[in-house]
Amino acid sequence: MLDHDLIATLRAARVVPVVRTSTAAHAATAVGWLRDAGLRIFEITMTIPDAPALIRDLASDSTLLIGAGTVGDRATAEICLKAGARFIVAPWVDASLSAPCRDAGAALMLGALTPTEVRAALAAGADVVKVFPASSVGGPAHIKALASVLPRVAFCPTGGVEPGNVAAYLVAGAAFVGMGGALVDEKRIAAGDRAAIEAAARAVLV
Numbered sequence: 001m002l003d004h005d006l007i008a009t010l011r012a013a014r015v016v017p018v019v020r021t022s023t024a025a026h027a028a029t030a031v032g033w034l035r036d037a038g039l040r041i042f043e044i045t046m047t048i049p050d051a052p053a054l055i056r057d058l059a060s061d062s063t064l065l066i067g068a069g070t071v072g073d074r075a076t077a078e079i080c081l082k083a084g085a086r087f088i089v090a091p092w093v094d095a096s097l098s099a100p101c102r103d104a105g106a107a108l109m110l111g112a113l114t115p116t117e118v119r120a121a122l123a124a125g126a127d128v129v130k131v132f133p134a135s136s137v138g139g140p141a142h143i144k145a146l147a148s149v150l151p152r153v154a155f156c157p158t159g160g161v162e163p164g165n166v167a168a169y170l171v172a173g174a175a176f177v178g179m180g181g182a183l184v185d186e187k188r189i190a191a192g193d194r195a196a197i198e199a200a201a202r203a204v205l206v
Contacts (some may be wrong), residue, residue: 001042006086006155007109007127009065012174015166016205018069018158018180020045021189024054030184031058033194037201043135043178045069046076051101052083059084067107073099081106089178091132091158093117098125109156113137123189128175130156140172147173163203179204 012169013081017034017044021027027048035043040063044055059066067087068080074096077088081104096162101108102125110126112118121129131143134157138145143157157169158178170178182201183204188196 006065010041010087010107010128010153010156013156014126014170014176015039015183016041016043016067016156016178017183018043018045018174018178019184020047021184021186022049024048026186026189027051027059027184029056030197031064032184032187033189033197034201035064037198038205039069039201040068041065043067043069043087044085046071046080052079055080056083059086067109069096070130073097073137077101087128089130091130093120093124093126095124096097101125113142115146115149118146120152121197122153128156131155131157131174132176132178133159134169140165140168140174142172143169150156163200166204 019030033040044051051180055066063085068085069089070089071077073092077097077100087107088097089109093110107127108125109128109130110121111130111132112121118129119146154175155175155176156176161177163180163183183200
């Protein structure tokens with residue numbers, strides 16, 4: 001791993017919110033509410049309009065650890081790293097993302113589902129293997145099977161992870177999990193339902 005301290009921090013956090021909204025304003029609102037509820041690590045996806053600018057704004061808060069998600073190419077990774085991203089995430093294997101992460105001292109998470117894909121992700125420079133979509137390929141049972149043959153790999157299952165199954169994923173061998181819609185429900189954000197978002201955050205912090 002390139003950044004041992006960061007991986008340890010992610011393991012300790014157990015849950016990384018994956019922020020994917022239709023507007024940057026909704027994303028910023030979600031982060032603000034989740035931060036106030038006690039969460040400090042966020043993956044900001046490139047599907048959000050003006051995502052690098054949002055990363056820059058959020059990274060200026062020294063209490064937060066901000067990463068970039070759904071990063072499609074090296075140029076985008078470099079932009080996000082310059083904006084302050086501490087980790088780069090792609091739900092596929094892209095070896096071109098490794099060098100900019102290494103140069104910036106950032107962690108790289110690459111996506112995989114099978115043992116062959118996990119090996120390819122590691123060969124491409126991944127510090128963490130993002131198992132996506134986790135729920136549709138077997139959930140915790142799939143993570144347990146992968147971890148049984150690849151016990152030293154840091155797995156981060158994402159996709160269908162909810163407060164009620166976080167513990168099962170961790171027991172199965174996940175280092176930590178990524179959680180999207182269960183924490184960042186855009187309908188509730190748009191409706192101003194802060195209480196529901198904070199309640200979801202408290203559920204994963206237990």
